[in-house]
Every structure is written in structure tokens, then in C-alpha cells.
Amino acid sequence: MKCLEREQLFAFAHGMLETRQAEVVRGHIAGCAVCQEVVTEYLRLDSALDEWKPVEPSAAFDARVRQAVKAQAAAPAPSLWGGLFALTWARWLAPASLAVIVGVVAVGLYRSRTIPGPATTPSSTPYRGGETGVVQPPAVTPAPEPATQTRDKDIGEKKTASAPAMPTAKEKAPSPAPSQVPSARFDRPLAERDKAVAGAAAQNSVGGISSLSRGATRGGVGVARPATISPAPSEATQSDSLAHAVGARETAVQPSMTAKTFGALESKPKQQQTQSAGMLPPAPPAPAVAQAPAQFQVQAQAQAQATALPPAASGVAEAPAPAARSTAAQDSEQGLATPSFQSENARKKLETSMKALAAPQPHSPQQGQLLRSRSSHAVTPEAPSLLESFMKQHSDAVLKKGPLGTLKGRGATKATFTAVVASDPADPSSSAKGIEVHLEDGTQTENVYLDDDRDGGRDNLKEIQELRLGLFSDKDQVLEEWRNHGHIDDDYSEEVGLVDRLEDFPRYSPLRIKVLFVGWYRQGGEVGVLMHTMNPDEGFFFPGIELSQVVKMIAEGRAFLDAN
Amino acid sequence: MAMGTDLELMLGVRRGDAASFEELLRRYRVPMVSYFHRMLRDRGLAEDLAQEVFLRVYRARERYQPEAKFTTWLYRIATNLALNALRDRKPEVLLDEEENPDGDPPMERFADPQPSAERQLIEGDRARVIRQAVEALPPNQRAAVILHKYQEVDYRQIAGILKISESAVKSLLFRAHETLRMRLEPLLRGGQI
Numbered sequence: 001m002k003c004l005e006r007e008q009l010f011a012f013a014h015g016m017l018e019t020r021q022a023e024v025v026r027g028h029i030a031g032c033a034v035c036q037e038v039v040t041e042y043l044r045l046d047s048a049l050d051e052w053k054p055v056e057p058s059a060a061f062d063a064r065v066r067q068a069v070k071a072q073a074a075a076p077a078p079s080l081w082g083g084l085f086a087l088t089w090a091r092w093l094a095p096a097s098l099a100v101i102v103g104v105v106a107v108g109l110y111r112s113r114t115i116p117g118p119a120t121t122p123s124s125t126p127y128r129g130g131e132t133g134v135v136q137p138p139a140v141t142p143a144p145e146p147a148t149q150t151r152d153k154d155i156g157e158k159k160t161a162s163a164p165a166m167p168t169a170k171e172k173a174p175s176p177a178p179s180q181v182p183s184a185r186f187d188r189p190l191a192e193r194d195k196a197v198a199g200a201a202a203q204n205s206v207g208g209i210s211s212l213s214r215g216a217t218r219g220g221v222g223v224a225r226p227a228t229i230s231p232a233p234s235e236a237t238q239s240d241s242l243a244h245a246v247g248a249r250e251t252a253v254q255p256s257m258t259a260k261t262f263g264a265l266e267s268k269p270k271q272q273q274t275q276s277a278g279m280l281p282p283a284p285p286a287p288a289v290a291q292a293p294a295q296f297q298v299q300a301q302a303q304a305q306a307t308a309l310p311p312a313a314s315g316v317a318e319a320p321a322p323a324a325r326s327t328a329a330q331d332s333e334q335g336l337a338t339p340s341f342q343s344e345n346a347r348k349k350l351e352t353s354m355k356a357l358a359a360p361q362p363h364s365p366q367q368g369q370l371l372r373s374r375s376s377h378a379v380t381p382e383a384p385s386l387l388e389s390f391m392k393q394h395s396d397a398v399l400k401k402g403p404l405g406t407l408k409g410r411g412a413t414k415a416t417f418t419a420v421v422a423s424d425p426a427d428p429s430s431s432a433k434g435i436e437v438h439l440e441d442g443t444q445t446e447n448v449y450l451d452d453d454r455d456g457g458r459d460n461l462k463e464i465q466e467l468r469l470g471l472f473s474d475k476d477q478v479l480e481e482w483r484n485h486g487h488i489d490d491d492y493s494e495e496v497g498l499v500d501r502l503e504d505f506p507r508y509s510p511l512r513i514k515v516l517f518v519g520w521y522r523q524g525g526e527v528g529v530l531m532h533t534m535n536p537d538e539g540f541f542f543p544g545i546e547l548s549q550v551v552k553m554i555a556e557g558r559a560f561l562d563a564n
Numbered sequence: 565m566a567m568g569t570d571l572e573l574m575l576g577v578r579r580g581d582a583a584s585f586e587e588l589l590r591r592y593r594v595p596m597v598s599y600f601h602r603m604l605r606d607r608g609l610a611e612d613l614a615q616e617v618f619l620r621v622y623r624a625r626e627r628y629q630p631e632a633k634f635t636t637w638l639y640r641i642a643t644n645l646a647l648n649a650l651r652d653r654k655p656e657v658l659l660d661e662e663e664n665p666d667g668d669p670p671m672e673r674f675a676d677p678q679p680s681a682e683r684q685l686i687e688g689d690r691a692r693v694i695r696q697a698v699e700a701l702p703p704n705q706r707a708a709v710i711l712h713k714y715q716e717v718d719y720r721q722i723a724g725i726l727k728i729s730e731s732a733v734k735s736l737l738f739r740a741h742e743t744l745r746m747r748l749e750p751l752l753r754g755g756q757i
Contacts, residue, residue, distance in 0.1 A: 010742075
């Protein structure tokens, strides 16, 4: 008589078999002493494990829990996103505050040098400072020195008046017509603004530069929002900008703000923060924001060491986009391989995916007539080793890797994609497929794993997985949360053309970061793609990368996974 | 005192019924602290994390959707916290791994686990031998064994908690028990159970 598999006997001993299977095993062991002994062994082990008794909580445990819950109940309304921001903002507040102060001083100095004397804007309409109730002075550009005093005074007024409730971008009083006092808000169609931008830039280069500088201060909601180049910066808009700077400082001393208030405040200093860390391209006239905080310099140094590994050969995929074909050709000359598919079926699937994705994107570069910076998608030699190291770090046994490619944006920004089939070493029978995205901007990195069964970016999970528990069950909820906290608003959806890939991963679980939001974005005259995970505070802006490149990369990865 | 199923109690908590929360606390205080203690071998940390679980349950009360069993949800929170805590101890593990490039769990690095087990048996500390054997399992296996054996969570729920398939849970448990069986062989062979 042939003995049964041990695993089957184990399952029998622990009642894991279906009735019919259990009957078969029972019948077998009745006549097989060896198998009977194995089952007995498992039962004996099970009894032995009983000797490890549970521990009782200490006497103070219940009281501690009650106290914690009581404190929680007494706290302001639960703020999921506020909690997230508290984790991530804390790291940024100090450098952001410094950057804001330096930026304000720089703008002041710059204006005192470049603006020769009093000049009035075409508008005589007084500007009202939104809900703060502070009536701003007429849009008069004062002489250099008095102007400084006026601005200082404005800071004081704004600080006093706006501390209780900082108005959101939407709550601010409507700006006068663009021809009178240009607003940095998106209240005009993109093409129209671009036209105005071009005209303004031609008319008044000083104003253009100043506005770009302010653009760094006037961050977008949640992520980044481009600055509109104005023909002549009015005092009103400038003081408004200064008020945001004050808002940034006030944010630092009001840790218990509700999410709504935080979201409203967040839009302004956020960009300062991201810029100060090098996540976003620095605004031209504010050199301070390009200075990465010491902690990130250390991180960057460590990263540089990591990337000093010997280059590894790779099956590399590139995703040439129409606008980057010249560089694509160069890449091709450098011997970069195009993705290879293991079956014709995979290629067909990719073609199908690409056809579906070829539908016009909400904001293609053509539609927006956007400015374009250098765009390339070279494969970085260190990418394979970085990914290998990452996978090792997370103890994943990589069974198979798909086409690997890196989209390189302007500066040090790059996103490396790879399709991975992996198993948990603790469970070799397991198998998970996904697309790994490694995001870098020269100062920090982020790993996102797009999959249907597990997550490779556990460092990210640490901060948010529990907070997210049970919150989202579908993408609409996610988007609603974003809207509620000001990360997506009408401006955002109009201007960015949010493309979320959530539907591509049907087994999305709220416990995992499995979503890479990809948006076409324009910021301060830069064009690029914004990618971030479910955590809206973790956005990476990739100037110079096109959305189609990202989409193609994901499609290639999925095609590979489908074929494997 | 509020009575009822866990689900009813959780819905009560959602309505703001303090007695329901008290009852949940009463039901799960020992299981939670024990679970963390078994996972982490640190009583203080176990209580801290158990407290955090209850706090998160309370925080999430308004968003709670009774889609899965309450215990699955509860242990999912707990397991994530425990695995994160274990991961945060990684430096210690990494140090061990540096000495042990094969990556075997620390306990397996001893020349022969049997003498160690026997020695401890002689000391009469059977529970400690068992505890160390379980603790030497990889985190996922450890979580599966503790959930299955001590927390009495069935393997279907474990699949939901660990976000793996049911067959993967069975496989995980089988391999864990095989390891335990070998490590505890002296204890089992002694016929003292």
C-alpha cells in the first residue's frame, strides 16, 4: 500500500480536508501504520504547542485603552489624511518654512532692484483679500523701500486675520478680470492661458519671472499647480503670495488642524516642501528652494553609493513617445533593446491594450500647447541592480522578470518599471505578478507595486496601510477622498487630466498600495507626468516625461504578465 | 452589559454605544495581547500594539463595513502591526544574517538544534522550548501558526488576514509544522506529552 503525502495527512489531522477527502484518508490510515503514526505525530505536536500559555494583560491595560479612546473621542474629528500629512509633513515643515522665508526675502530684494518707481496697473479696482476681511490696498506698485514696508505690514495683517481660518483657493474672492489683475488660479481654459502666457512673457519679462517665482510659492492643490505668468505682478497678488507664506509658517505651529483646514493650507506650502526636497523643479529666481535639506543630501549620497554598483545588462524596454523620438532613436543606436515577448499572444494583447489606450488623453501636450523641456527615456545602468536590491530587501523570490525600462525626466527624475513574477520565500508555492515602479527624483525614492495579490513597497505600507483599512472599497471613494481634502478639485481635473489606473487592477485591495495615479501635469512652465501612490502626499513630478510613455510601459508590463 | 455578536457590537460602537466597545475590549483584550506577545516576545510592546488595535477599531468605527468577519478585520489590523514591528527589528535580523549568509533563521544556526532542545528540556522549561521553536519560524509562518493554533482562527480567515490564498495558508501551516516537528522532536519523542 502506498503511503499518503505528509501534507495530506497534516491537513487531515487539522481538519482541513473536505469530508470526502477526509474519508479517503481515514480509510487509508486504518490499514497503514506508518501513516497512522504520522497523524499521531502531528496530533502530539499540536498538544505540545498547547503548553505555550497565553499571557494576561496587565492590570492597567484596560484603563490605558479607555484613556486612549477617550482622548481620541475628545480630539477633533478623525482626520485620516491629516494623520497622513502629519507623518509626512513633519519632515518637510522646517525646510519648507526656511524656503518660504528665503523666497520672500529674495522676491523682496529682487523687486527692490528691478522696479524703478511707482507705477499703476491698468486696474483701479481694489482687491479684496478673500474671506480674511482684509481690504488690500489698490493694485499699486510702490517704490522699492516703501513697498517692503507695505509687504511687511501685509504679513502682519494677514497673519492676524487669517489665522483662524485660512481660505481655500476656491474660497478666495474672485480675482478681477485677467486683463486687470492676473490671477495665479486656474480660472481660464488652458489654451487661453497659454496664449496669455505667451503674450505676457513677450510683453513683460520682469513680470514673467516674478510670477514664476511666485508660482513656486503658490503650489497646486495637493500636488502642484502651475503658475500663470502675469504681465505685471500687482501688489495684491504679491501680498496674497506673502499671505501664503505666512500660512505655511502658521501651519507649522498648528498641528491639530482639521483635515479640511489643513487641506486648504496645504496647497501652498506643499509645493515649497516638495521643491525644497528637490521633488519638483526649482523655480528660477529662488535658489533657496533648490537646496535639499541635509537629511536628503545624506539620502542622495547613500543613493549615489547604491547606484555605484557595476552596471548590469538588462533586457530593457523603452517607451518612445512622439515627442521624444529623436532621443529614442539615439537610445536605439546605443543598443537599447526593445521589449521581447515570449509569445505572439502577448504581443497581440499589448497591441490591443495600446489601441485602447490610444484614445485621446484629457490633456495631451498638443492640446495644451505646453512648453517642453528636454525629454529622454534612457535606460539607467543601475536600474537592474537597484531593483534586484529592492526585491532582495523585501525578501521576495523573483521568479521571472519582464521587460525593464526607465523613463527619465528632466534632472534626476526617473521612473523604472519592471514586470515581476515573484514568490514569497516563506511560501514557494505562492506566486504573485505585478509591475514594480521605482520612482526617483535624485533625493528620494519610492517603490510602488501594482499587482493583484501583494505589495512590494512595504515601507510605504508602514505609514498608511492601517489608516487606510476599510476606508476605500472602490476608486470613486478614493477620488472622493482626494476631492474632500483638496487634492483633486475642478482645477485639478481640468488641468491635469487625471488618469488613474485603478481599473486595471481589479483585485485592488484597500490594504495595499496598488494604485499609481498618473496625471499629465504642467507646473511652472514645465511639462511632465505626475505619479503618485494612494498617498496624495507622495507625489513625484517628472518633468519631460509624457503620459503616453508611462501608459505604454504599464501596458507592456501587463502584457508580459499575461503571457507568464 | 451589551451582548451580541461581534458584528452587532461593532455596529453599536459605530452608533456611539460605549458599552459595545467595552464588551469588545473585554472579549479581545487577552487574545490581542497574547497574539502580540507570541509574535513579538515583548510584553510591553504587545500591550502597546494591542492598545493600538483597539484605538484603530475605534477610529475606524464610522467607516466600518461589515463585509468580512469582525475577527478577520481585527486580526488583519493586528497582523499588519505585528509584521511591521518585526520588520522594524530588521537591524537585529540583518546582523544575524551577516553572520549567516544562508539566511537561515537564527535558531537553525546552532550546530544541532537537538542538544539545545534537550538541554532546555532538562532544565524543565518545555514551554520555552516550544516558544523558541515557534519564534524561530519566518514571520508569515509564525503568524499563520499562532493564528491557527492559539487564536483559533480558521485557515480561511487566515487567508483573508494574510492576504494569501487558502491553499497557500495550508501550505504555510504544513511547512511550519514540519519545521516544528523536527525542532521539537526530542520533546515529542520523550513521550511526556
